[in-house]
Amino acid sequence: MNRRRVAAVFVRIVAQFRRDPRTLALLFAAPIAIIALLGWVLSSSGTTTAHVAIVNASGNPAGDAIVLKLTTALQGQPRVEIASDVHDAATARQRLIDKQLDLVVTVPADFTIQNRKIEVTTLGLNPAGESGVLPAIQQALIGAVAQEAGAVLPTIERTSVYGSPDATQLDTLAPVVVGFFVYFFVFILTGISFLRERMGGTLERLMATPVSRGEIVMGYSLGFGFFATLQIALVLAFVIGRFDIPSLGPVPAFAIGLGVKTIGSPLIAYLLVLVLGLGAVSLGIFISTFARSEFQILQFIPIVIVPQGLLGGFFWPIDQLPSLLQPVARILPVTYAIDGLRQVMIAGADLTSSAVLLDLGVLAAIAAIFVVLAAATIRREVA
Amino acid sequence: MIVAPSQTPEAAVEAVALRKSFGPIHAVDGIDLALPPGRIYGLLGPNGSGKTTLIRLLTGLASATSGTVRVLGVAMPSRSNLARVGYMTQADGIYPELSVWENLRFFAALYGQTDRAAMIKSLELVDLAGRLGTPAQNLSGGMRRRLSMACALVHNPAVIFLDEPTVGVDPALRVQFWEHFHRLAADGATLLVSSHVMDEADRCDELLFIRDGRVLARGTTAELRKRAATDNLETAFLKFAGDSAGSATGATSAKETLR
Numbered sequence: 001m002n003r004r005r006v007a008a009v010f011v012r013i014v015a016q017f018r019r020d021p022r023t024l025a026l027l028f029a030a031p032i033a034i035i036a037l038l039g040w041v042l043s044s045s046g047t048t049t050a051h052v053a054i055v056n057a058s059g060n061p062a063g064d065a066i067v068l069k070l071t072t073a074l075q076g077q078p079r080v081e082i083a084s085d086v087h088d089a090a091t092a093r094q095r096l097i098d099k100q101l102d103l104v105v106t107v108p109a110d111f112t113i114q115n116r117k118i119e120v121t122t123l124g125l126n127p128a129g130e131s132g133v134l135p136a137i138q139q140a141l142i143g144a145v146a147q148e149a150g151a152v153l154p155t156i157e158r159t160s161v162y163g164s165p166d167a168t169q170l171d172t173l174a175p176v177v178v179g180f181f182v183y184f185f186v187f188i189l190t191g192i193s194f195l196r197e198r199m200g201g202t203l204e205r206l207m208a209t210p211v212s213r214g215e216i217v218m219g220y221s222l223g224f225g226f227f228a229t230l231q232i233a234l235v236l237a238f239v240i241g242r243f244d245i246p247s248l249g250p251v252p253a254f255a256i257g258l259g260v261k262t263i264g265s266p267l268i269a270y271l272l273v274l275v276l277g278l279g280a281v282s283l284g285i286f287i288s289t290f291a292r293s294e295f296q297i298l299q300f301i302p303i304v305i306v307p308q309g310l311l312g313g314f315f316w317p318i319d320q321l322p323s324l325l326q327p328v329a330r331i332l333p334v335t336y337a338i339d340g341l342r343q344v345m346i347a348g349a350d351l352t353s354s355a356v357l358l359d360l361g362v363l364a365a366i367a368a369i370f371v372v373l374a375a376a377t378i379r380r381e382v383a
Numbered sequence: 384m385i386v387a388p389s390q391t392p393e394a395a396v397e398a399v400a401l402r403k404s405f406g407p408i409h410a411v412d413g414i415d416l417a418l419p420p421g422r423i424y425g426l427l428g429p430n431g432s433g434k435t436t437l438i439r440l441l442t443g444l445a446s447a448t449s450g451t452v453r454v455l456g457v458a459m460p461s462r463s464n465l466a467r468v469g470y471m472t473q474a475d476g477i478y479p480e481l482s483v484w485e486n487l488r489f490f491a492a493l494y495g496q497t498d499r500a501a502m503i504k505s506l507e508l509v510d511l512a513g514r515l516g517t518p519a520q521n522l523s524g525g526m527r528r529r530l531s532m533a534c535a536l537v538h539n540p541a542v543i544f545l546d547e548p549t550v551g552v553d554p555a556l557r558v559q560f561w562e563h564f565h566r567l568a569a570d571g572a573t574l575l576v577s578s579h580v581m582d583e584a585d586r587c588d589e590l591l592f593i594r595d596g597r598v599l600a601r602g603t604t605a606e607l608r609k610r611a612a613t614d615n616l617e618t619a620f621l622k623f624a625g626d627s628a629g630s631a632t633g634a635t636s637a638k639e640t641l642r
Binding site: 201209 | 442444462463465466468470472473474475476477478479480481485488489490492493494495518534535
């Protein structure tokens with residue numbers, strides 16, 4: 001490995017980036033914009049008000065009593081608004097369809113003291129969003145019915161080993177987003193750069209110089225690692241930091257950065273993402289062998305990137321995946337990065353934690369495998 | 384950096400029974416070569432006759448199906464030996480977003496050329512020293528070709544392979560290129576220049592007619608003209624092609640492929 005030749009490849013990649021401001025902007029502005037958007041959406045999605053109607057379809061006094069109890073209980077709840085002008089099931093149903101109501105609580109026709117069944121109806125177009133208001137409603141229902149029966153409900157207090165039980169979705173999603181962005185961008189940019197090298201005849205010229213395949217892969221890793229480093233630093237600073245800017249004249253007060261609560265070391269988080277990114281460099285070089293155009297590189301996104309997003313623990317914990325998919329998830333690098341980042345940022349694990357070391361080790365091993373695969377695809381015999 | 388090993392090899396470029404097959408097709412079909420140093424060799428033949436494959440075998444970019452190659456006495460492929468070899472490909476093979484200087488500096492570093500004066504000089508020779516900061520994508524086609532040549536010669540190689548270097552180059556510049564080639568040969572470099580344009584043949588010290596992966600004839604232009612009993616090199620090529628095919632149809636098909 002000749003240091004001067006590796007440095008030449010590194011310097012060349014940096015120069016190419018410098019002369020491509022749009023790609024630079026994509027690299028740095030795009031993740032910030034998307035994470036800011038995500039933060040905005042997640043922070044306000046919990047503050048919408050649920051419009052609720054409570055209807056007594058049984059017509060008997062026991063039902064009326066329940067309705068009264070429920071109404072009182074729910075009126076005390078935050079983010080719940082009771083529609084007092086709806087009294088029959090048909091109107092309530094129509095209001096649901098017209099989206100004027102989010103949820104209807106019905107005391108059914110056959111309700112008696114003995115048969116205490118209560119129906120809760122939602123529209124069903126967006127089950128995940130609708131279920132957001134359910135816990136508060138259920139709590140109120142149980143409370144109301146129990147009180148009717150003369151019982152007192154215990155109060156439940158939640159705690160968690162790591163983080164805070166009221167950690168927002170953003171707090172747990174942020175680490176994942178950081179890792180995923182770097183992986184995606186590094187993969188796409190290396191894939192396309194190296195494809196150009198193959199198609200533009202420059203790889204043939206490189207092969208006619210004393211440079212070795214290892215030196216090329218190393219130079220690429222350093223070059224893209226350099227930009228990945230800047231990107232990770234910026235994205236992590238944005239996710240963790242928060243800088244409030246007071247209102248100034250007509251401009252309202254706003255904050256830069258999400259201020260996600262993290263207790264782990266940002267350096268270890270950075271290390272995890274960097275090793276993940278280095279694997280993506282070699283993966284990009286490797287994949288570029290199978291593409292004949294930039295468009296064909298993009299075709300690898302649903303094959304290489306999307307499954308990692310679905311299976312890597314982004315949406316569902318690995319343990320909850322179907323048993324056939326679990327081994328698949330366990331060979332994906334993003335899985336280990338996400339786990340490591342959560343260990344570090346939420347559980348505050350450091351390098352003494354065996355879980356973090358395992359994640360780092362697996363990521364490094366995956367990167368090493370792809371370095372070998374990438375080098376194998378850079379053959380002297382290109383044509 | 385003209386390398387002069389203590390035991391100067393007889394031939395700068397040497398191939399023995401060189402063969403390259405792609406399945407049933409023999410792109411190079413048993414070529415024996417010995418090219419003494421300090422001369423310009425013209426590799427002439429129609430498109431698809433095996434010129435590029437032969438050059439790629441000689442540089443070690445392709446692996447031979449059978450046979451051996453030695454460049455400056457070293458068996459190819461040899462990565463370190465490539466520091467003494469220059470190869471200008473048919474495609475420009477430069478980075479369009481990089482400037483003239485950045486392109487040249489990159490290839491110089493890969494070849495181990497650290498002498499800044501030599502780097503500037505290789506740009507002066509192709510008349511690009513005044514455009515160091517210009518991105519390659521803003522250069523004209525002829526200028527890109529010249530930059531490509533400067534990148535191939537920046538390390539003063541002792542053996543130079545030029546694959547159709549004058550394609551798309553205007554006549555005035557073509558004259559400059561050939562003057563440059565002759566200066567390099569006079570300094571002791573060995574040049575193998577491929578072309579399918581017969582009027583360039585007269586500028587070479589020696590010609591190799593190649594067709595279907597075989598060398599049909601070799602010699603100076605005068606020798607070849609005499610042997611074929613014609614002043615026209617194209618006619619001479621067709622005659623050798625006809626002789627090798629052993630029939631008039633061979634000559635006709637050769638004439639067609641030349642067009």
